Amino acid sequence: MPLQMSDAELAARIGDGDGEAEAEMCRRMGRRIRLYGLRHLRSATAADDLVQQVLLKTIEALRAGRLRESDKLAPFVLGTCRMMVLDLRRTAQRQESLLEEFGAILVPHQPEMPSLDRDQLARCVQALKERERSVVVMTFYDEHTAAEAAGFLGISEANIRVIRHRAIKLLRACIGAAA
Numbered sequence: 001m002p003l004q005m006s007d008a009e010l011a012a013r014i015g016d017g018d019g020e021a022e023a024e025m026c027r028r029m030g031r032r033i034r035l036y037g038l039r040h041l042r043s044a045t046a047a048d049d050l051v052q053q054v055l056l057k058t059i060e061a062l063r064a065g066r067l068r069e070s071d072k073l074a075p076f077v078l079g080t081c082r083m084m085v086l087d088l089r090r091t092a093q094r095q096e097s098l099l100e101e102f103g104a105i106l107v108p109h110q111p112e113m114p115s116l117d118r119d120q121l122a123r124c125v126q127a128l129k130e131r132e133r134s135v136v137v138m139t140f141y142d143e144h145t146a147a148e149a150a151g152f153l154g155i156s157e158a159n160i161r162v163i164r165h166r167a168i169k170l171l172r173a174c175i176g177a178a179a
Contacts, residue, residue: 007073014062015070025062026055029077036081041088050088054080117175124174132167139164 005013005024013021033054037047057080061067067076099106125133131153138149139160146164150157 006071008071011062011067011070011073014059015065017063022059025058025073029058029074030055032074033077033081036078037085040085046088050081050084053084057084120175121171124171127174128167128170132163132170135160135163136167136171 005021010021010025010028014025030051033051034047037050038044041047041050054077058073058077061076061080067073125136128136134153135149138144138152139146144152146157146160150160153160
């Protein structure tokens with residue numbers, strides 16, 4: 001297949017069911033669609049989704065012979081992009097307005113969490129034994145798994161869980177006693 005095939009030839013071949021022509025059209029138009037999506041949707045994942053949706057719509061239209069002027073493939077793709085972006089925006093606006101109107105009903109009311117006295121928590125963490133403090137800091141602050149903390153501290157994973165459980169119990173008692 002020649003690389004410099006015109007849009008009209010490409011559209012005609014896709015209409016005849018040529019898979020190579022479809023692949024060429026995807027290569028040729030994919031970058032343009034993605035750039036359009038990045039500019040108008042401002043999200044790489046949304047732009048990637050737009051590429052897939054527009055290419056599918058375009059191939060379906062070409063297979064069904066719905067492109068009246070086969071030399072106008074690029075404007076057809078651009079128009080499809082524009083319509084899909086507008087549809088995505090309308091859907092987002094509808095969802096936002098519905099969430100504003102019915103959000104309080106749909107999302108159950110969350111009770112307010114009591115404020116945390118950070119200074120008291122710091123004092124309570126400092127009062128822990130060094131090993132307990134290390135486990136708490138590694139698993140909660142540094143977000144290491146129990147297995148990672150166990151490997152670092154040279155103790156078993158089960159022991160990490162026990163130490164963490166006991167340390168949390170001590171912290172709750174310390175914070176509760178101060179409150």
